[in-house]
Amino acid sequence: MRLVIYEQSKSGRIKEVENIKTxxxxxxxxxxxxxxxxxxxxxxxxxxxxxxxxxRHHKINQIKCVATATIRQAINRDEIIKLIAxxxxxxxxxxxxYEEAFYGFLAVVNSxxxxxxxxxxxxxxxxxxTYFKNRDLIHYHSFPFGALxxxxxxxxxxxxxxxxxxxxxxxxxxxxxSLEWLRGKKVPIVAxxxxxxxxVQIHQSLxxxxxxxxxxxxxxxxxxxxxxxHLSTLSFDDFLRIEGLSKDRADIILPAIEVFKELxxxxxxxxxxxxxxxxxxxxxxxxxLLKGRKLLPCVLDKSFSDLEQDYDIxxxxxxxxxxxxxxxxxxxxxxxxxxxxxxxxxxxNLAARVYNIGQYIEEESSSQHTFYxxxxxxxxxxxxxxxxxxxxxxSYKNKNSFKQFSKPFLEWFTSDELKNxxxxxxxxxxxxxxxxxxxxxxxxxxLKVNGEDRILxxxxxxxxxxxxxEAEKSKKQLEKFLNKTIRIFFRRAQI
Numbered sequence: 001m002r003l004v005i006y007e008q009s010k011s012g013r014i015k016e017v018e019n020i021k022t023x024x025x026x027x028x029x030x031x032x033x034x035x036x037x038x039x040x041x042x043x044x045x046x047x048x049x050x051x052x053x054x055x056r057h058h059k060i061n062q063i064k065c066v067a068t069a070t071i072r073q074a075i076n077r078d079e080i081i082k083l084i085a086x087x088x089x090x091x092x093x094x095x096x097x098y099e100e101a102f103y104g105f106l107a108v109v110n111s112x113x114x115x116x117x118x119x120x121x122x123x124x125x126x127x128x129x130t131y132f133k134n135r136d137l138i139h140y141h142s143f144p145f146g147a148l149x150x151x152x153x154x155x156x157x158x159x160x161x162x163x164x165x166x167x168x169x170x171x172x173x174x175x176x177x178s179l180e181w182l183r184g185k186k187v188p189i190v191a192x193x194x195x196x197x198x199x200v201q202i203h204q205s206l207x208x209x210x211x212x213x214x215x216x217x218x219x220x221x222x223x224x225x226x227x228x229x230h231l232s233t234l235s236f237d238d239f240l241r242i243e244g245l246s247k248d249r250a251d252i253i254l255p256a257i258e259v260f261k262e263l264x265x266x267x268x269x270x271x272x273x274x275x276x277x278x279x280x281x282x283x284x285x286x287x288x289l290l291k292g293r294k295l296l297p298c299v300l301d302k303s304f305s306d307l308e309q310d311y312d313i314x315x316x317x318x319x320x321x322x323x324x325x326x327x328x329x330x331x332x333x334x335x336x337x338x339x340x341x342x343x344x345x346x347x348x349n350l351a352a353r354v355y356n357i358g359q360y361i362e363e364e365s366s367s368q369h370t371f372y373x374x375x376x377x378x379x380x381x382x383x384x385x386x387x388x389x390x391x392x393x394x395s396y397k398n399k400n401s402f403k404q405f406s407k408p409f410l411e412w413f414t415s416d417e418l419k420n421x422x423x424x425x426x427x428x429x430x431x432x433x434x435x436x437x438x439x440x441x442x443x444x445x446x447l448k449v450n451g452e453d454r455i456l457x458x459x460x461x462x463x464x465x466x467x468x469x470e471a472e473k474s475k476k477q478l479e480k481f482l483n484k485t486i487r488i489f490f491r492r493a494q495i
Contacts, residue, residue: 027148036074065090069126097142101128103282111277121192124148147252158236172262192278195256201244210408215276300381311360325431331447351393371395396425433470
């Protein structure tokens with residue numbers, strides 16, 4: 001059971017300020033007659049009263065209280081709902097299987113760039129799967145099993161035996177094969193919930209992952225199988241010491257992994273991606289962000305707008321830098337000095353929005369702060385590799401710092417990709433120098449080729465002394481990269 005508190009700033013930016021979790025495992029108290037017994041009801045009530053103390057302390061009056069499979073399946077749910085209404089400040093809303101699946105889907109399509117995929121959310125007593133295409137929900141299903149119920153039904157001790165695992169696998173195969181619309185879809189599987197988070201955290205620990213953050217972390221089938229095989233060699237005492245695995249999930253993680261593996265096989269999935277946004281986020285998004293809309297127009301744009309707000313980025317400066325750097329790219333391409341792809345231009349323009357963002361923390365070491373901040377902050381809409389690309393471009397200072405920042409990620413990129421990223425960083429740094437005084441003096445860039453000479457003519461409105469000084473410093477890296485001498489002329493236009 002979890003209490004999450006969100007706060008909205010004056011600018012409209014919404015952030016999570018409290019996230020309090022308690023392990024209730026109410027599924028254990030649902031008996032054979034599907035009645036939640038007194039012990040389970042008391043745990044539920046005691047936990048909600050504890051949450052109530054916190055919500056009252058913070059003077060919160062907008063509260064959504066929702067329950068999923070265990071309460072949904074309980075025959076005595078009406079009495080439970082009445083008890084909670086009588087004894088607490090909360091009105092309990094019991095979600096249907098469709099609602100539980102829908103809110104997970106809603107969270108995924110509003111926090112990732114994925115337009116087609118299969119979502120899975122393993123709870124304690126149910127598992128929801130959906131298929132969506134063009135960010136639209138096409139199919140959904142709620143299976144009557146979850147990580148806890150699978151453990152109770154198939155595993156007698158803390159760790160399943162080989163025979164128990166075989167029976168569990170056969171059961172899961174039969175369940176998933178019953179859905180015709182899952183078979184052979186060849187799309188990404190987007191996993192939601194605590195079991196998926198733990199799988200990702202375990203893998204990050206095993207491979208010494210160089211950055212933080214789990215949202216949009218990707219695994220393939222072999223990597224999921226590697227995690228399962230690694231865990232299968234351990235004792236339960238060892239399980240309790242595994243980095244990334246919550247102790248309260250130690251006895252249910254292997255059944256959960258088997259669910260992921262079997263779904264991956266049935267779907268013939270492209271990959272397995274974690275969404276750190278799930279059910280509660282879907283509910284929150286519908287209530288407070290969408291405001292009657294079905295989807296956020298662009299997940300990535302919202303992420304960068306949030307960054308701009310959080311770090312007081314000068315939007316006028318950024319917009320002018322984007323104009324200048326795009327002019328620079330166009331002129332360099334016309335002169336056949338270097339060619340960039342449309343994807344390169346997209347990366348360059350995204351990096352321009354957060355260029356040197358680390359100066360918010362400290363000017364002197366802004367490059368280091370910029371790289372660390374962008375590399376380790378969740379940016380919804382970007383994969384982890386794309387995040388590092390933006391961080392390398394936006395933090396560019398010189399060749400040495402680029403080598404230092406990129407060193408842990410050499411296996412992620414080819415030498416040509418790294419060369420390209422360095423060039424994008426050089427371009428962005430040079431464009432920034434052309435607005436050194438933040439007055440938008442430089443209005444137009446034109447590159448002329450005269451034999452071996454490369455002449456950069458800059459049309460200016462106003463005094464450009466500050467820009468001239470900075471441009472002369474920055475052009476050296478551009479000259480070295482292109483192996484060309486560049487002469488710069490600042491021409492003041494007549495008004």
